[in-house]
Amino acid sequence: MFTKRSLSDAVASVRETHVPDALVFDCARDFETVPASQAEELALVTDRLVPASHSADWVPADAPDAIHRYAGSDLTIGMAGDGGVTWTRQTDPPVVLVKPRLAGSPDRFIQFLIAEAFVELGLDAPEHFLGFFKAQYPAFVDATAPSLDPAATYQLASACYDAFLGRQTGEAFAAWDGELFEAWIDAGERLEPRLESLPRAVAREETSFADAAELACNAVKHACDIPRPFDALDTGAYLDHGPEYAVEWADRTITALE
Numbered sequence: 001m002f003t004k005r006s007l008s009d010a011v012a013s014v015r016e017t018h019v020p021d022a023l024v025f026d027c028a029r030d031f032e033t034v035p036a037s038q039a040e041e042l043a044l045v046t047d048r049l050v051p052a053s054h055s056a057d058w059v060p061a062d063a064p065d066a067i068h069r070y071a072g073s074d075l076t077i078g079m080a081g082d083g084g085v086t087w088t089r090q091t092d093p094p095v096v097l098v099k100p101r102l103a104g105s106p107d108r109f110i111q112f113l114i115a116e117a118f119v120e121l122g123l124d125a126p127e128h129f130l131g132f133f134k135a136q137y138p139a140f141v142d143a144t145a146p147s148l149d150p151a152a153t154y155q156l157a158s159a160c161y162d163a164f165l166g167r168q169t170g171e172a173f174a175a176w177d178g179e180l181f182e183a184w185i186d187a188g189e190r191l192e193p194r195l196e197s198l199p200r201a202v203a204r205e206e207t208s209f210a211d212a213a214e215l216a217c218n219a220v221k222h223a224c225d226i227p228r229p230f231d232a233l234d235t236g237a238y239l240d241h242g243p244e245y246a247v248e249w250a251d252r253t254i255t256a257l258e
Helices: 009-018 038-043 065-071 108-124 129-145 148-172 176-195 198-203 209-222 236-257
Strands: 002-003 021-026 086-087 096-098
Touching: 002 086, 009 108, 038 108, 065 129, 086 108, 096 108, 108 148, 108 176, 129 148, 148 176, 148 209, 148 236, 176 198, 176 209, 198 209
Parallel strands: 021 096
Antiparallel strands: 002 021, 086 096
16 A cells, blocks of 8 residues: 655755655555555554544534544544645654555656645644644534535635645745745646636636635645635734634634625
């Protein structure tokens, strides 16, 4: 399931700066969540496994099953919305996993995603939004109801957390040079036209609010011009107040859309 991946000098340098002990593996099969039996194979290539566990009180009863599993005692690695590269601190040392779905993608883009994972690991941040919101997640769910169903609320929560991470990682990306810097710039430039048309697409119901949030919040790390109302998640105030800020933003924004 897991094959150690070699790194370019530039990506290896990012790892050395942010999380020098991290291991990187290519995965034999694609996944959203690694099946438990295969996740346990990481015990063969790491020193130990330390499954994440969160309070069941943080997870509303109608939340997607994946969140319930993640909050429980089972080893749950990878969640919906993680993209082509995911990382975990549930292993010692931490691990970055590269999914087969990236096959055919430009190499420098894949290298950027791996380097991004190292920067995020270096923040010592939760690997999932549940560890970010904690006891505030039920309040976030309440703020989105009844406009968003549980799946859309999951998507919005994931987007909000992406923005919180992106606000911090973007500074590191801006200091890069060479191909990694070019990949970061290129990805942002590709997003700009979609961001410009995003408010109209939401207003015309051509794009769901959760899909729009996913796109806009992903763009935060690229120092793009984020459109309203998502620009409020690209602020120092969000970094200062974290999940409480996200809950208040969701409440005000969803109410305005109703």
